[in-house]
Amino acid sequence: METRRSESVKNSENCECRPETGGDPEIIIVGAGVAGSALACTLAKDGRRVLVIERDLSEQDRIVGELLQPGGYLKLIELGLEDCVDGIDAQRVFGYALFKDGKSTRLSYPLKGLSLDISGRSFHNGRFIQRMREKAATFPNVRLEQGTVTSLIEEEGTVKGVKYKTTNGQDLRAFAPLTIVCDGCFSNLRRSLCKPKVDIPSCFVALILKNCDLPYPNHGHVILANPSPILLYKISSTEVRCLVDIPGQKLPSISSGEMSSYLKTMVAPQMPRELYNTFMSAIDEGNIRSMPNRSMPAAPHPTPGALLLGDAFNMRHPLTGGGMTVALSDIVVLRDLLRNLRNLNDAYALCKYLESFYTLRKPVSSTINTLAGALYKVFSASPDRARIELRQACFEYLSLGGMFSNGPIALLSGLNPRPLSLVLHFFAVAIYGVGSLLLPFPSPNRAWIGARLISVWNSISPNIGI
Numbered sequence: 109m110e111t112r113r114s115e116s117v118k119n120s121e122n123c124e125c126r127p128e129t130g131g132d133p134e135i136i137i138v139g140a141g142v143a144g145s146a147l148a149c150t151l152a153k154d155g156r157r158v159l160v161i162e163r164d165l166s167e168q169d170r171i172v173g174e175l176l177q178p179g180g181y182l183k184l185i186e187l188g189l190e191d192c193v194d195g196i197d198a199q200r201v202f203g204y205a206l207f208k209d210g211k212s213t214r215l216s217y218p219l220k221g222l223s224l225d226i227s228g229r230s231f232h233n234g235r236f237i238q239r240m241r242e243k244a245a246t247f248p249n250v251r252l253e254q255g256t257v258t259s260l261i262e263e264e265g266t267v268k269g270v271k272y273k274t275t276n277g278q279d280l281r282a283f284a285p286l287t288i289v290c291d292g293c294f295s296n297l298r299r300s301l302c303k304p305k306v307d308i309p310s311c312f313v314a315l316i317l318k319n320c321d322l323p324y325p326n327h328g329h330v331i332l333a334n335p336s337p338i339l340l341y342k343i344s345s346t347e348v349r350c351l352v353d354i355p356g357q358k359l360p361s362i363s364s365g366e367m368s369s370y371l372k373t374m375v376a377p378q379m380p381r382e383l384y385n386t387f388m389s390a391i392d393e394g395n396i397r398s399m400p401n402r403s404m405p406a407a408p409h410p411t412p413g414a415l416l417l418g419d420a421f422n423m424r425h426p427l428t429g430g431g432m433t434v435a436l437s438d439i440v441v442l443r444d445l446l447r448n449l450r451n452l453n454d455a456y457a458l459c460k461y462l463e464s465f466y467t468l469r470k471p472v473s474s475t476i477n478t479l480a481g482a483l484y485k486v487f488s489a490s491p492d493r494a495r496i497e498l499r500q501a502c503f504e505y506l507s508l509g510g511m512f513s514n515g516p517i518a519l520l521s522g523l524n525p526r527p528l529s530l531v532l533h534f535f536a537v538a539i540y541g542v543g544s545l546l547l548p549f550p551s552p553n554r555a556w557i558g559a560r561l562i563s564v565w566n567s568i569s570p571n572i573g574i
Contacts, residue, residue, distance in 0.1 A: 133159035134452055136270055136284040138257045139291035140165065142173060142233075143418030143435040145240035147290065150187050150443050152247035159282055161272050163291075165241065165254045171314035171351070171399050172426050173233040174343050175201065175328060178217050178226055179472075179522015180433030183440055190225075192243060196235035199342040201228030203517065205324035206506060207380060208332040208499075213507040214324055217521050218514040228521065230328070230341045230349075255280070260287065260300055260414060266455045267300075267413035285452035287414045293402050295420035302416055303407045309425065309484065310336060310355045313367065314397045317348040320386040328429070332503065333378040336488040337427060340383070350387065353401070353427070355488065362396050371396075401425055403481065406473065410463055412455035417442070422473060425484040430476035433522040437472040441465055472525040479519055479530060485568045494560035501541030501561075512536075538565045 135151055137144045140162035148160045176184070176193070184190050203216035219226055244250050255272040261281060262268065269283035289297045298304050322329055322340060329340040336353040343349045352375050360366035371391050379387050406422040418435045442465055452458055486495075486502050506513045515533050518524035542558040 133157045133251070133282070133284045134286065135159075136161065136282055136287045138270060138287065138289045138297065139163075139418070139420070140241055140244070140252065141237055141290065141292055141418065142240070142432050143439065144288075144290035145237055145244055146184075146187060146189060146436060147288065147417065147439050147442070148244040148250050148252075149189060149240060149247070150439055151446070152244065152250045153188065154443065154447060156249065156446075158247075158250045159284065160244065160250065160252045161255050161257055161270065161282070162241075162252065163254070163256050165252065167234040167238045170233040171312060171349070171397055173236075173432060174230055174349055175341055175429035176229045176231075176236075177429055177433045177521040177523075178219065178222075178228050179525065180430075180436050181226060181229055182522075183433065183436035186440055187436065187443070189240060189243065192236060192239040193229045193231060194239075196231050196239060197344040198229045198231035198236070199344065200326055201230050201328055201341065202326045203328075205322075205327045205329045206332070206503060207329065208503045211503075211507075212323070212380075213503075213509075213513075214327065215506055215513045215517050216327075218518050218523065227326075228328075230343050232343055257291065257297065260289075260297060262300075265412065267411055285413065285455065286458065289414065289416050289420050290418040291420050293419040293423060298416060298420050301411050301414055302409050302421065304404055305407065306423075307403045308357050308400045309403060310353050310401045311357065311359055312399050312401055312426070313352040313354060313359065313371070314399070315350045315352075315371075315387070315390040316343075316395065317350055317383065317386045317390050319346055320348055320383060322348060323380055323382050329380075330427075330487070331378060331380070332487050332489075332499065333375065334489040337484070338375065338378070339427070348386075350390065353484075353488075357400060359398055362398065367396055367398075368392075368394075405477070406466070408466055410459050412459040415442075415462060415465070422477070424477040424480040426480075427484045427487070428476065428480040428520050430480055430520070430522065434469075434473050434476055437522070437525075438465075438469050441468045471527060472522065475519055475525040475527050475530050476522060478527075479516075482534070482568050483520075492560075492564070493557055494564045497545060497557060498537075498541055498561050498564055501544060502537055504544070505537050505540045534565070538562055541565075 134157045137148055137160045140160050148158050151158050206213050245252055255274045257270045257272040259271045260267050267287050269281060270287060271281050273279055331338040336355050339351040340348055360370045368391050376387055402423045403425050404423040417438055445465055486499055519530050541561050545554045545558045
């Protein structure tokens with residue numbers, strides 16, 4: 109199985125795009141976000157010829173993808189990309205602070221025994237991506253091209269390449285033995301490669317708080333507010349990102365001022381007092397943005413010649429900041445699989461071989477996805493007495509410290525992606541909640557609420573978004 113070679117840059121009859129030297133690309137990557145850029149660097153290091161097609165190569169200003177968990181940073185090191193968080197004013201993150209009803213607790217990452225450099229990182233998403241794109245562009249076997257991929261080229265059920273439109277409106281085609289689609293949460297290609305079931309449980313409303321200190325330095329802050337959580341974390345030395353979760357898809361209008369009024373009357377009173385004035389100033393400044401929070405379980409339809417990766421493939425609620433960790437972990441798995449192959453030309457054999465990718469990724473993806481979905485439901489307010497008790501039980505359980513907080517935080521951070529550990533902590537929180545209701549003096553009403561608490565927990569804790 110020999111890789112096809114090209115004698116020309118472009119065939120004018122077919123409008124086929126070919127590299128001028130080095131032969132045809134072995135792999136086409138659609139999208140140069142976190143997953144696409146990291147993948148391009150990784151494959152290039154292994155000697156693969158890579159063509160990356162990205163809709164917009166300029167620096168983007170996004171409101172998510174700004175917090176990389178320690179487990180994700182370890183994957184970044186494994187890929188040799190840890191220097192991509194240098195020079196972008198990234199902030200080190202050592203854990204979380206949880207706030208509820210005027211009380212707070214610190215939940216530190218269990219980093220004992222790890223290198224001093226290991227921690228989470230928070231930053232401007234666009235700066236991080238640009239650093240990885242710049243690194244990818246330094247490899248002679250990587251070509252970055254700006255263009256919009258309009259469709260996959262299929263022949264008898266096998267993906268042969270892509271059709272795309274350049275910035276000057278020219279329609280081109282590119283061919284490679286393997287096409288990896290990493291075009292993000294708004295992917296227009298995923299329907300060809302999976303059965304997407306996208307759920308939008310809520311939206312984030314985003315602001316930037318300037319020149320303020322968080323109550324717990326170098327920690328992400330989660331406020332268990334009504335109706336749903338509020339997140340705060342530094343994205344530079346002078347900026348704090350604030351994400352206000354609003355359930356559902358219908359938001360107060362930003363342009364009419366309804367959103368400002370909502371934030372001032374409903375959200376501001378629930379902020380820590382140290383941040384109240386800065387939060388109000390951020391609202392008055394008017395730079396309010398929003399984004400729907402998507403969740404989509406991985407449901408691949410193995411297709412010869414193509415593979416999905418990143419948010420195009422699998423999404424979870426961004427409350428726990430696990431998206432980049434899952435994507436980078438998937439890239440490590442895929443890299444290790446592809447290293448065993450000299451060439452990729454037998455599409456059907458390659459497709460069969462890469463089916464193991466979906467199994468090997470599950471310990472990390474299932475742990476982080478399940479925890480993200482479960483914690484969002486538990487941390488959201490509810491009039492249901494059983495849900496209220498479960499929320500309180502979870503807060504108190506994590507506040508116990510020691511193994512009771514280290515275990516869940518190790519799961520959330522990607523440091524211990526073990527589904528069995530996740531099941532054990534799910535069970536422990538439920539037992540703690542029921543015990544708090546029944547002790548010291550049980551009553552029929554409390555016993556009934558305890559039974560309902562177990563029922564609610566069982567409905568929340570199954571495999572969410574694996």
